[in-house]
Amino acid sequence: MQTTALSSDLNSAYTSGEAHTHHGHPDLRMFGMVLFLVAESAIFLGLFTAYLIYRSVMPAWPPEGTPELELLLPGVNSIILISSSFVMHKGQAAIRNNDNAGLQKWFGLTAIMGIIFLAGQMYEYFHLEMGLTTNLFASCFYVLTGFHGLHVTFGLLLILSVLWRSRQSGHYSSKSHFGVEAAELYWHFVDVVWIVLFILVYLL
Numbered sequence: 314m315q316t317t318a319l320s321s322d323l324n325s326a327y328t329s330g331e332a333h334t335h336h337g338h339p340d341l342r343m344f345g346m347v348l349f350l351v352a353e354s355a356i357f358l359g360l361f362t363a364y365l366i367y368r369s370v371m372p373a374w375p376p377e378g379t380p381e382l383e384l385l386l387p388g389v390n391s392i393i394l395i396s397s398s399f400v401m402h403k404g405q406a407a408i409r410n411n412d413n414a415g416l417q418k419w420f421g422l423t424a425i426m427g428i429i430f431l432a433g434q435m436y437e438y439f440h441l442e443m444g445l446t447t448n449l450f451a452s453c454f455y456v457l458t459g460f461h462g463l464h465v466t467f468g469l470l471l472i473l474s475v476l477w478r479s480r481q482s483g484h485y486s487s488k489s490h491f492g493v494e495a496a497e498l499y500w501h502f503v504d505v506v507w508i509v510l511f512i513l514v515y516l517l
C-alpha cells in the first residue's frame with residue numbers, strides 16, 4: 314500500500330513539472346555533468362596540492378637559474394578567458410529566449426576567445442627559456458598549464474559542437490538546451506581552475 318502511494322506521488326510529481334524528464338525518464342544528464350566536474354576538480358586539487366608541497370619543501374622556489382615568468386601575456390590571456398565566460402552566458406540567455414542567432418553569435422565569439430587563449434599559451438611555450446625537464450618548477454609549470462590547456466581544448470570542442478548542432482532549426486530552444494548548459498558549465502569550470510592556477514604559478 315505504501316509502495317503504491319509512493320509510486321503515485323512520484324508520477325504526480327513528474328507530470329506536474331516538479332521533475333524534469335528526458336525521453337520519458339528523469340533527466341539526470343546535468344547531475345552526471347556535475348559529477349564529472351567534481352571528479353575533474355579532484356584531479357586538479359591533487360596537482361595543486363603537489364605543487365604547494367614541492368614549493369614548501371624546496372629551499373628556493375622557483376629553483377635558482379629558473380627564467381622568470383612573464384606576466385603580461387598570461388595576464389592578458391587571463392582577462393580573455395575570464396571575459397569569455399560572461400560572453401558565453403549571453404549565448405545561454407539568448408537560447409532561453411529562443412534566440413538561436415544570438416546563441417550562435419555569443420558562442421562563436423567565445424570560441425574565438427578560447428582559440429586566442431590557446432594561441433597565447435602556445436606562444437608562451439615557444440618563447441620560454443626552459444623545458445619540461447629543466448627543473449621541478451618547470452615540470453610543474455608545464456604539467457599544470459598543459460593539463461589545463463587540454464581542458465580548454467575540450468571545452469572549445471564542446472562549444473563548436475553546440476554551434477554545429479545549432480545549425481539545425483529547432484535543435485535548441487528555451488525548453489531543450491542541455492548541450493548549451495553543459496558546455497557553459499564546463500567552460501566556467503575551466504575558468505575557475507585557471508584563476509587558481511594563475512595565482513599559484515604566476516603570482517605567488
